[in-house]
Amino acid sequence: MTARPRTTKDDVVKAAGKLFSERGFHGTSMRDLGGVLGLEGSSLYAHITGKDQLLLEVISRGAAMFQGLADEVLSSQDPPDVKLRSLIHGHVLIVVDHIDEARTFLNEARFLPEPQRTRVLELRRRYQDAYEEVIRRGMAAGLWRQHPPQLMAIFILSVLNALDRWYRPQGLRSPQDLAVDIYEFVTGGLS
């Protein structure tokens, strides 16, 4: 028998993210988490103070990935259409590679206690602002017609944020293909 490796805080946060993602925050108990990790209550609490803290940790990881993408794209010298393509491509990859953190960031933030809830909603708002900024510049450059940029950003993020509900990376469409499909849809629609 090999010695069982010690459970790290990272293991605990990852397992919590998987449970929040599958069952929702309110559908997950600390007992469920202990069961998945094979830990008793007291060993769990060596790593974290409770469910609220775990939710914040998982959501912070999701938020950091999306914000990192937005910062990188906004600071590039690419024209707006390439920037929009990069945002969409990057978003699809985050959802595919980090489904639990992405889904928890997008769906469970409303269950955070204050002031964390407000702070995370601000991060989501900043992420949306990146799309709005790129769209506004693309319209100013004559790439796209004049539409309310905020509404367009919301529509595009609606398509992106629904991915976790239906997309299966092991299916026929690769993440790269899917990113192209989404870019074409949001720039050209059915036409």
Place this chain on the structure above:
Amino acid sequence: MTARPRTTKDDVVKAAGKLFSERGFHGTSMRDLGGVLGLEGSSLYAHITGKDQLLLEVISRGAAMFQGLADEVLSSQDPPDVKLRSLIHGHVLIVVDHIDEARTFLNEARFLPEPQRTRVLELRRRYQDAYEEVIRRGMAAGLWRQHPPQLMAIFILSVLNALDRWYRPQGLRSPQDLAVDIYEFVTGGLS
């Protein structure tokens, strides 16, 4: 003092829908529901057997509205672009007028016990099929370019299903304006 009107089953289902919509199924307890209605446990259980049954009742109401819309539009003699416009318009109005049932149908069905869960997922699938059918006919009629109809239906429903997260009917855009915005976005994108 006037006599307090008797709480009907309809009152109970409506109150449950509001709680599920705001707090999620797992975030709602029978005690919360009793508190909102001013009823003790035993009076509540005169109307229903428990939370699962309430979830099914709320979701069934949501499902019936969306399916009624799809049936009506599909059986009309309108051309595909008018049909798509009617689907989008009808969907926006359902979300605006029946936010709790719509949101619970869209977000909480995964928490139903089997076999109800599978049956509701089939209803959602049938609703998506209506969009797919209209899109396919529109492509065949040369109204829109050839794209995978299923993917297009998913993208359009992603925009529609996100409405409850951000749209406030008391804001500047009326539901009618919003339906036009969505139709233009899904048929023409940013271009």
